[in-house]
Amino acid sequence: MQAGKRKEERFMTMQSRNRRYVIGFVLLSIALVLLLLLNLMTGSVMIPAGEIVQILRSGDNTSKAGVIVSQIRMPRMLAAMLLGGALAVSGFLLQTYFQNPIAGPFVLGISSGAKLVVACVMIGCLTAGIQVSSGMMVIAAFAGSLAAMGVVLLAGIRVKSMSVLVICGVMIGYICSAVTEFLVTFAEDSNIVNLHNWSMGSFSGIEWHEVAIIAILVVAGMICVMMLAKPMSAFQMGEMYAANSGVNIRRFRICLILFSSMLSACVTAFAGPVSFVGIAVPQLIKRLFSTSRPLIVIPGCFLGGCVFCLLCDLIARTMFAPTELSISSVTAVFGAPVVIWMLLKRRGRA
Amino acid sequence: MSTDRIPNEGRVPQQEASGRAFAGSFNAVDVCAGYAKKKVIENVNLEVRRGEIVTLIGPNGSGKSTLLKTMTGWLDTQGGSILIEGKEMKDLKGADIGKKMALLLTEKIRPELMTCFDVVCTGRYPYTGRFGILSEQDRQIAADAMRMVRIFELADRDFEQTSDGQKQRVMLARAICQDAPYLLLDEPTTFLDINYKLELMEILRKLAKKGTGILMSLHELDLAGMVSDKLVCVRSRHSAEEEAAGVQSWIDRIGSPEEIFSGNYLDELYGMAPGTYRRFAAESRIFKD
Numbered sequence: 160m161q162a163g164k165r166k167e168e169r170f171m172t173m174q175s176r177n178r179r180y181v182i183g184f185v186l187l188s189i190a191l192v193l194l195l196l197l198n199l200m201t202g203s204v205m206i207p208a209g210e211i212v213q214i215l216r217s218g219d220n221t222s223k224a225g226v227i228v229s230q231i232r233m234p235r236m237l238a239a240m241l242l243g244g245a246l247a248v249s250g251f252l253l254q255t256y257f258q259n260p261i262a263g264p265f266v267l268g269i270s271s272g273a274k275l276v277v278a279c280v281m282i283g284c285l286t287a288g289i290q291v292s293s294g295m296m297v298i299a300a301f302a303g304s305l306a307a308m309g310v311v312l313l314a315g316i317r318v319k320s321m322s323v324l325v326i327c328g329v330m331i332g333y334i335c336s337a338v339t340e341f342l343v344t345f346a347e348d349s350n351i352v353n354l355h356n357w358s359m360g361s362f363s364g365i366e367w368h369e370v371a372i373i374a375i376l377v378v379a380g381m382i383c384v385m386m387l388a389k390p391m392s393a394f395q396m397g398e399m400y401a402a403n404s405g406v407n408i409r410r411f412r413i414c415l416i417l418f419s420s421m422l423s424a425c426v427t428a429f430a431g432p433v434s435f436v437g438i439a440v441p442q443l444i445k446r447l448f449s450t451s452r453p454l455i456v457i458p459g460c461f462l463g464g465c466v467f468c469l470l471c472d473l474i475a476r477t478m479f480a481p482t483e484l485s486i487s488s489v490t491a492v493f494g495a496p497v498v499i500w501m502l503l504k505r506r507g508r509a
Numbered sequence: 510m511s512t513d514r515i516p517n518e519g520r521v522p523q524q525e526a527s528g529r530a531f532a533g534s535f536n537a538v539d540v541c542a543g544y545a546k547k548k549v550i551e552n553v554n555l556e557v558r559r560g561e562i563v564t565l566i567g568p569n570g571s572g573k574s575t576l577l578k579t580m581t582g583w584l585d586t587q588g589g590s591i592l593i594e595g596k597e598m599k600d601l602k603g604a605d606i607g608k609k610m611a612l613l614l615t616e617k618i619r620p621e622l623m624t625c626f627d628v629v630c631t632g633r634y635p636y637t638g639r640f641g642i643l644s645e646q647d648r649q650i651a652a653d654a655m656r657m658v659r660i661f662e663l664a665d666r667d668f669e670q671t672s673d674g675q676k677q678r679v680m681l682a683r684a685i686c687q688d689a690p691y692l693l694l695d696e697p698t699t700f701l702d703i704n705y706k707l708e709l710m711e712i713l714r715k716l717a718k719k720g721t722g723i724l725m726s727l728h729e730l731d732l733a734g735m736v737s738d739k740l741v742c743v744r745s746r747h748s749a750e751e752e753a754a755g756v757q758s759w760i761d762r763i764g765s766p767e768e769i770f771s772g773n774y775l776d777e778l779y780g781m782a783p784g785t786y787r788r789f790a791a792e793s794r795i796f797k798d
Binding site for chain 2 (some may be wrong): 398
């Protein structure tokens, strides 16, 4: 009797849930593989799947198709994948930090802060005739992210209301964007055309050496974030309970800020500001897995971000080809409705 | 503001602080609680032995919560030390605090997409490894705690969709499954109806019998008198001038419920006219059999 009861209990709480996690990850992985393939196949030249497999196997980069796949589509695809994952995880970290479901690097003005500093560095270097390296871009973006984050946190000390905080973030974002636009408009250099494209947000033109840097940063960041999974779940219970469970709150908060800034800075440095991925993906993932447990949600967000950005990038470059859309305009179309839906749902419950 | 501590009775000399005197008890020694700019309560000497229920009573805003939050280690002490079985709490590393002391707070938590069982399970965190994965044994302990509080049928319910009273009991189960020798509760009866209030008192007694040392704050004097081994009376200065002169509150008396309830002391503590509480207690006795 007792044994039967215990067995049943285990079933309720464990098995059905584990099955859901497995199904969720399998679905995401299938979507990821399909999208990877689609991204390699489609474009101004359609390359059939069979040929792609052949190119990948032989490492051919001499034929026209080989060059397109290995020099243009592959790096872009990998960048979109890694950066999308990074952005989604960054959003989840911020949502945990602020205990607010609509926090995200774009909404809080962190992406725009990074954008402003990167634009300044780029213009400064171009004027001085110095070549801008990827490392400099990343550092500039990181500095910008942290600065914007600092302003948001300062505002957070004064106002306790989360909606006000988010509005502050949006305003900071607008100010930074306006200043960036101003700088871009008045900077007189032919290279500024690139800067303009970048400031709109795009995965185009990413090269292999950049992909390598992205991969290193994102993988390192993800390992660090996974190490935070346990304190994060304690933190979801509120600070005081978390402290009682042995979380060093101050150190934990600093880690959360640094890692989320690093991940979103990485995105901004290479692809410009990308909107809504950081908010929408964590929400969708939490619903998909029906849990907010960081140990599941963090890898889920990463995979979800990969899938989301690959899909959006695919649409951005193929929908009105040869004209390319900015990535943010596509992510907004898919992401913003998610946010609206979530807010309505939340209101309905409260 | 005077910062020197006035020695008072019951004070434990510092050199004994790490000695055997504190085995099996949770102590505040000369604690000053509050904030750097505003000290709320000074010269606190308290002892909670294992198996004992100690209750803080006193008027609203007298600093009971501040004192409790300091005892949990959340607020830094502004002086003195808090000892768990003779060890300075400040020196306890990470999860060790959770293994020694469990909490039930008034602050509301809003966990997303967590079942009541999940919430209870977070009490087992101090015992889990690097990634916080629960063992089957952890789950069993959490389930047992839910049975003890009689909310096992809520296990699979979404925490957000339960009533305030149910939430409070889930949080109690969470504290119980933390399996710590000391339990601190801040106004645990808030949100509970009379039935659950009494049930909570029953559970606390059961825990105390098993050897848990309990420190809580309560508004209900009748419940406090009924369940506690010791009452700690936190008194505050009544006038603004008095407050401006120094610390806001102090511990006025510590004693058994019988001692504290005798005479008109409670009226004095809460700033009421002498005899008010006694009259209230007599008038509220509506069952005449």
